[in-house]
Amino acid sequence: MKTRRLIWMVWLGTSIVWSGFASAETLAGRTQPGDLHQTATGAASETVALEQLVREAEANNPAIAASNYNVEAKRSLVKPARTLPDPTIGFQHMGDIFPFGLQEGDPSSARTYSIQQEVPFPGKLGLKGKMAETEAAAEVSNREKTRRDVIADLKVTYFDYYLICQSIETVERDKQLLQNFSDIAQEKYRVGQGIQQDVFKAQVEISKLIEKRTVLEQKRSAAVSQINNLTYRTPGTPMGQPVRLQVPNLGYSLEQLNDLAQGAFPELQLKEREIERNRYAVDLARRNYFPDFMLGFTYYDRTVPEMYGLMLNAKVPLYFWRRQDHELAAARSTLNSSRSMRDNTAAAVYAKLQENYSLARSAEKLVQLYDHDLIPQSRLALQSAMASYQVGRVDFLTVINGLLTLLENELKYHEVLSEFHKALARLEPYAGIHLTP
Numbered sequence: 001m002k003t004r005r006l007i008w009m010v011w012l013g014t015s016i017v018w019s020g021f022a023s024a025e026t027l028a029g030r031t032q033p034g035d036l037h038q039t040a041t042g043a044a045s046e047t048v049a050l051e052q053l054v055r056e057a058e059a060n061n062p063a064i065a066a067s068n069y070n071v072e073a074k075r076s077l078v079k080p081a082r083t084l085p086d087p088t089i090g091f092q093h094m095g096d097i098f099p100f101g102l103q104e105g106d107p108s109s110a111r112t113y114s115i116q117q118e119v120p121f122p123g124k125l126g127l128k129g130k131m132a133e134t135e136a137a138a139e140v141s142n143r144e145k146t147r148r149d150v151i152a153d154l155k156v157t158y159f160d161y162y163l164i165c166q167s168i169e170t171v172e173r174d175k176q177l178l179q180n181f182s183d184i185a186q187e188k189y190r191v192g193q194g195i196q197q198d199v200f201k202a203q204v205e206i207s208k209l210i211e212k213r214t215v216l217e218q219k220r221s222a223a224v225s226q227i228n229n230l231t232y233r234t235p236g237t238p239m240g241q242p243v244r245l246q247v248p249n250l251g252y253s254l255e256q257l258n259d260l261a262q263g264a265f266p267e268l269q270l271k272e273r274e275i276e277r278n279r280y281a282v283d284l285a286r287r288n289y290f291p292d293f294m295l296g297f298t299y300y301d302r303t304v305p306e307m308y309g310l311m312l313n314a315k316v317p318l319y320f321w322r323r324q325d326h327e328l329a330a331a332r333s334t335l336n337s338s339r340s341m342r343d344n345t346a347a348a349v350y351a352k353l354q355e356n357y358s359l360a361r362s363a364e365k366l367v368q369l370y371d372h373d374l375i376p377q378s379r380l381a382l383q384s385a386m387a388s389y390q391v392g393r394v395d396f397l398t399v400i401n402g403l404l405t406l407l408e409n410e411l412k413y414h415e416v417l418s419e420f421h422k423a424l425a426r427l428e429p430y431a432g433i434h435l436t437p
Contacts, residue, residue, distance in 0.1 A: 046240035050158050050436070053231055054151055060232035061150050067143035074136035082129035090114040102303050109302065116296040116311070124292075127284040131277050138273035145266035148429035154230045155425035155436060161223040162242040163418035167411055168216045174407045175209040178202055181403070185396050198396035205400060245417055247367055248437050250424065254357045257431045261349050264432035268349065271342035278335040285331040288324050291316050349430055356426045363420035370413040378406040 058064060092112040095102040103109040182202035189196055224239040252260075262268065296311030317324050382402035388394040424435040 047243050048240040049243050050155065053154055053158060053227065056231040056233070057150055057154050058147065061230060062232060063150055064143075064147050067139075067146040071136065071139045071143050074132075074139040078129060078132040078136060081132035082125050084120075084125070085118045087118075088116040090116070104303050107302065107304050110307075111301040112298060113301070114296060114298040114309075116294055119293045119295055121287055121290040121292055124284060124287050127280050127287065131280045131284070134273050134277040134280065138270050138277065141266045141269040141273060145270065145429075148266065148432075150230060152425050152429045154227065155428075156422045157223055157226045157230065158242060159245070159418045159421045159425065161220070161227065161239070162245055162421075163414050164216055164220045164223055165242055166414040168213060168220065170407060170410045170414070171209050171213050171216065174403060174410075175206055175213070177403060178206050178209065178400075181396070181399060182206065188396075195396075201397060201400060205404065245421055246437055247364070247417070247420070248424070248435065250360055250364065250435065252431070252433075252435075254354060257353050257357065257427060258350050260432060261353060261430040262346065265349055265430050267345055268342065271338065271345050274338045275335065275342060278331065278338045282328070282331045282335055285324070285328040288327060289317055289320055353427065353430055356423045360420055360423035360427065363416045363423060366416040367413065367420055370409055370416060374409045375406070375413060378402070378409045382406050 090112070092114075093100075094112070095106075095109040102111070179202075182199060185198040185202050189199055224237075225235070227233075227239060228235060228237050291314040294311070294313035294315070296309075296313075298309035298311070300307040300309065382399070382405075385394055385399045385402040389396065389399050421436055428435050
């Protein structure tokens with residue numbers, strides 16, 4: 001009777017393993033490690049798509065909202081930069097205080113009303129306006145950079161979240177299988193066909209998976225918190241299951257991505273606007289060698305015939321070798337500095353592209369390796385170990401090791417798949433195109 005029960009449990013454990021494999025392939029229509037977990041945990045009641053989160057971040061993220069206000073602020077400064085300085089109006093009384101009035105017959109006694117207007121040398125206001133315009137354009141590029149950075153951070157966090165959720169499902173599924181194996185080992189020990197060490201080994205591995213599950217749950221909470229932060233959701237808002245990732249085709253070479261980045265990367269555009277702004281600053285520094293003017297009009301209200309006065313003053317750059325020469329030199333140095341910073345940014349862009357492109361290509365190859373070779377081989381090895389265990393050809397440790405190897409390969413599959421998508425997400429801000437699904 002005990003032998004029958006033992007045979008039945010061994011058969012049941014083997015059936016569970018094989019049915020898990022078969023159901024996974026049926027769910028996906030192709031071999032995908034993550035699909036195995038649906039048999040153990042069930043499909044998520046709700047999923048959250050990356051596109052939905054991106055729309056929320058673009059609409060609600062405070063950093064993006066702040067960058068919009070910065071653009072409005074810079075644009076509002078263009079007209080003031082082109083506008084003349086505020087005029088100065090004046091009133092002066094020359095006469096008696098008590099009683100307050102003019103002195104009869106004294107031509108110097110008068111009430112004087114005046115207005116003065118500072119007029120910069122022609123061209124200076126236009127250059128200041130162009131500088132303000134380029135600063136506003138630079139802020140537009142900075143806004144786009146902020147938007148892309150936020151979206152890239154969101155995508156990277158989402159792909160981390162995907163990895164964590166898939167890892168939890170994998171661990172939970174394999175924990176259930178280990179529990180079944182533990183029951184088999186316990187029954188074999190009970191009928192005298194096994195050893196107690198097998199039972200202890202299974203329980204130890206189950207405890208390790210429980211520990212791993214606990215750590216993953218903590219990481220999941222942190223990832224959800226980060227996603228809520230980037231989308232500006234209420235803290236503690238629950239998150240659905242991520243959509244299962246596919247393997248997109250990276251149809252661009254490194255050179256093509258670099259060409260796109262050189263023309264579309266917002267930080268490079270920002271550096272170009274800074275160069276343009278500093279070029280106008282050099283032109284303005286040259287015009288500072290020319291005088292600014294002060295125009296004035298005065299009306300004299302007197303007891304004798306009234307008078308009018310006109311005024312024209314010029315601010316002469318008399319000490320140009322101490323002021324204007326150095327201001328021009330500083331402007332030129334700033335221009336040269338901005339050009340060097342642009343070149344440095346361009347080189348850094350290529351380096352970042354190369355780094356993430358290499359990561360993407362490596363991860364892409366590893367995804368194929370795990371999906372088509374390592375995981376199918378691990379499954380076959382586990383199935384073979386289970387079949388051999390039934391007839392006593394291998395020990396229980398071989399079965400456990402086979403299951404742990406499959407678990408490790410499944411976890412690595414989701415890890416490299418996540419890394420592949422994260423590398424694509426980091427490439428997107430530079431190239432300005434969508435590479436992730």
